Amino acid sequence: MEGDIAAMGQYIGAGLSAFGMGLSALGVGNVAGNFLSGALRNPSAAADQTATLFIGIAFAEALGIFSFLVALLLMFAV
Structure with missing residues (x-):
């Protein structure tokens, strides 16, 4: 039962x-759109x-990569 709750979390x-x-994809689009x-x-x-x-695109994309890494850590960390 407790393993199921941990997996759900x-x-x-x-x-x-x-x-x-x-949201980082929206940020990249916002930066590029405002530049254009x-x-x-x-x-x-x-x-x-x-x-x-x-530089603006790199910062926005870095936040998305960090978010992706957190998702992977939460999914596959033991």
Whole structure:
């Protein structure tokens, strides 16, 4: 009985950490969309902001990778 409760907690935790992966995808889309919006308004300044775009995408994607690792740890940790 107690093993079932522990397994249920693992699956619930892994499911909740999956929200982090989805939200990081929204974050990457938000960063890229705002960059594109700004680049269309001022194309001459777009080349200067490309490094900032990649840094923002890397930070947002890193949160998704951390969330994925937490989900894997919760699922398969003994």
